[in-house]
Amino acid sequence: IFSRGITDEAWDELEEALIAADVGVEATTELVEGLRERARAEGIRTGDEALGLLKEVLRLELGVADRTLSRREDGPSVWLVTGVNGTGKTTSIGKLAARHVREDEQVVLAAADTFRAAAADQLERWGEAVGARVVRAAEGADPASVAFDGHASARAAGADLLLVDTAGRLQNKKELMAELGKVKRVLDREAGQCDEVLLVLDATVGQNGLQQARAFMAAVEVSGVVLTKLDGTARGGIVIAIQRELGLPVKLVGLGEGVDDLAPFDPDAFVEALFAEVAQDVTLGEDEA
């Protein structure tokens, strides 16, 4: 049945769709092999059915995770925001702050990026725009001490939420990763434990995204991913490999540069977008049986 049903070209096309979405060779091969077996066992006959099954598998894989952002009652909740350079950390903090200010929470932002030119100014503009106070220090100051001050200030003010912005750092830079570890340790000590450690990933990233997740996970026990820039043409498929290997869920997505362009991760929409081009081609729908 199988050999007469779905052509090798159809399987290749499914594989290509996954590769084109940056899912990566390894995860793609595993997924498609698993799918071929199931297709054989379940008597799947058309490319359309195979695509449907693949979507279902992915939705299940991505769908089970807990995506809530942890909070605490005994003091400000602490969310530490990390990632490589330019992914959208500061912007995502601005958007998150706006959301919680709107819910009548008191939000404090700590500018623990003391390195990049005008990083604290950027955070301050966001703070002004959304109504959140910003704790900052001089350029070059110790990021861990800014985080400490931010927490002290948030606690003293009885704030509900502290968002800590950190400098972008490439995960292969040992010293910078160690510096980030120190920021987390200070916050853990002050708060009991960081409530969330978010890794901000750029949806355009390729296979390096997996290395990023591994390294940040090892350095600061990341609890969730923010997948930004999904408003572009990239689909961010590497998060599938990240979820499979590290069990790290995407919690939020960035959909633009504006204050409202942040949304909870929606596995269904994500999976549909992964195959948007395949669906348009509909070459997979051919049944040659």
Add this chain to the structure above:
Amino acid sequence: MFNALSDRLEAVLGGLKSRGKLTEEQVDATLREIRLALLEADVNFKVVKTFVARVRERAVGTEVSGALNPGQQVTKIVHEELVRILGEQSAPLDLGSASPAVIMLAGLQGSGKTTAAGKLAAQLKKKGRTPLLAACDLQRPAAVDQLKVLGERAGVAVHAPEAGGDPSADPVAVARSSIDEARRLGAGVVIVDTAGRTNVDDAMMQQASDIREAVEPAETLFVIDAMIGQEAVTVAKAFQEAVDFTGVILSKLDGDARGGAALSVAEVTGRPIKFASVGEKLEEFEAFHPDRMAGRILGM
């Protein structure tokens, strides 16, 4: 030179030396591994396809040179072909004869444009030129402040709209007035920083095109993150269409990404990659080396 990839090749080909011409079987076995290496390096899958087909055509029937085994022989051809696409030699900045000469930067959000603007300014100043930085990103919060800090560090003047980062100001007008400002200051080069934009944001892509038209750059440089994946092709084509860039800056090469985007972009746009950005500091900026990049992409 041949390691990670060559280990894999040895596993499939047995590493035996052989005389005579490369057979189809030998070439195909090698190219299967090369294909994987390229995909793992984030080279766009369509680019991989045409690349592998081209190498296959060239390799089958080639005489295996004495010192190499068949896998090494194919890899050598692959390497040469990569270097050819990546541009043989590093291409220098070509500022032409107009004064002021304009360099415009464009690219996706967060790719490294503003940092590269500062780096170019510092480098040109070191060479005895007088650059002026033009702040035409009026969108990202504090983008103007960022450029001003970099200008200060490089010892280069910055032209910005009055209000600093007034989003109602028009970037095209700021770009245009930077030319007058350069004449007034006697600056021979204007470096125009622009806002990040996604390739599907038509209004913003049009704005980039309008800025280019307003300042007629000698060099329009497309800045792309070395960590980018498969979308590099779509993105690069869209920017080529909008601003017809003359060269590429590959940023964040100090990371551990294999950087297959370099190949994707060079192949589909035919534009030379001129610079590698290799750090956050102003001096961490170098000429792009096709040969090194080819080895990096192959994981050698």
